[in-house]
Amino acid sequence: MAALAPSVAAVRVAVRRALAYVPPGSLVLVACSGGADSLALAAASAFVVPRQGLRCGLVTVDHQLQPGSADRAEAVAKWARTLPLGPVVTTRVEVGGRVGGPEAAAREARYEALIDAARRTGAVAVLLGHTRNDQAETVLLALARGAGPRGLAAMPARRDVNGVALLRPLLDVARADTAAACEVLGLQPWCDPHNTDPSYARARVRALLPALTDALGPGLVGNLARAASLAAADAEVLDALAATAAEDAADGEGGLRVDVLADLPAALRTRVLHAWxxxxxxxxxxxxxxxxxxxxxxxxRWHGQRAVALPGALQVTRRDGRLTVSQG
Incomplete structure (x- = not known):
């Protein structure tokens, strides 16, 4: 029997670990764009998931941002049915008209579609193909924005949204391994031109990362990903403390009590305000x-200032010792 290629083994082991706590018999979906990362993830999931006593389907999202996007989505779905994976869901989203830049809008639309697909099919989890390299890029982007610990924590290995677990099995797997796995398995990934389009911040960071690695050493990507894990552990504790503080600060009418907020350390107070x-x-x-x-x-730093405007035409005012919100 031929030895299993290390790249294929790395992806399969990562999927197996991510599914360790998924209840037996459950359905999970793999989000697949047709790129190397998600193709390798889907192929590994088709092998591993049934052996874990689970069922595995696939969802592919057509963002309608490039010519031929519908054909690519259908090609991914057709390939998935040969593995076999099922159910196979193809969904189309509208990115325009959303708040934020094009990257954020596409991401928001994609996650909405993935959650909707999971809920419609009864899937308990969606597997996402973000790798260690993606995590490192996210940390650098967070640093460039001046983000705090939550931003530096980058992408969590698990996030629960509306009863659906978003799982990222490949955060400890290098992008080179997913590309190598595709080559070994004879898969032909689609190369998204947005990944090299300098008008997108992530594409610029991706192009810069090799030069940073040359300058700072080959361990850079792994160290950035490890920094994200450490920041995530700290942020988890702070978020739990902030959740308790938010309950104490709630005025029962949708606002927040200033006296309670004022007694909190800044790290907790800003978290309460963000969550609110x-x-x-x-x-x-x-x-x-x-x-x-x-x-x-x-x-x-209260000195009688005017209301704070928040996105969505919301106005937050301090009045009678409370922060209250109204539609602006």
């Missing part, structure tokens, strides 16, 4: 550090 703003319906892609700093000023 998100709870008001402000999207994460539209909510910036500038907004949170302005909200914090209503608490910690």
């Amino acid at each position: 703003a998100r709870g008001l319906g402000v999207s994460g892609s539209a909510l910036s550090a500038r907004h949170i700093d302005a909200l914090d000023a209503l608490v910690a």
Whole structure:
């Protein structure tokens, strides 16, 4: 029997570990764009998932941003049915008209479609093909934005949204391994031109990373990914403390009590404010550090200033010792 290629083994082991806590008999979906990372993930999942006592389907999203996108989505679906994977879901999204830049808009539309596909098929989890390299790029982007610990934590290995687990099995797998796995398995990945389009921030970071690796050493990508893991562990503790603080600060009418907020350390107070703003319906892609700093000023640097405007035409005002929100 021929030895299993190390690249194929690495992806399969990663999938097996990610599924360790998924209940037996459950359906999981693999999100597949046709790129090397998601193709390698789908192929590995088709092998591993049934052996874990689970069922495996696939979902591919047509963003309608490039000519021939519908044909590519159908080609991915046709390939998936040969493995076999099932159910196979092809879904189309509208990216235009959303708040934020094109990258954020496409990402938001994609995740909405993935969650919807999971809920329609009864899947408990969606597997995403982000690799260690993607994680390193995300950390660099967060640093460039001046992000705090939550931003530096980058992409979590698991995130639960509306009862669906978004799992990233490949965060400890190098992009070179997914490309090698595709080559070994005879798969032909699609190369997304957006990945090399300098008008996108991530593409610019991706082009820069090899030069940084040459300058700082071959361990750079792994060290950036490890930094994300350490930041995530710290952020998890702070977020739990902030959740308790938010309950204490709630005024029972949708606002927040200033006296409770003022007694909190800044690291917790800003987390409470961030979570509160998100709870008001402000999207994460539209909510910036500038907004949170302005909200914090209503608490910690109060001098009678005017209301803070949040995305979505929301106005936050300090009145009678409370932060209250109204439609602007």
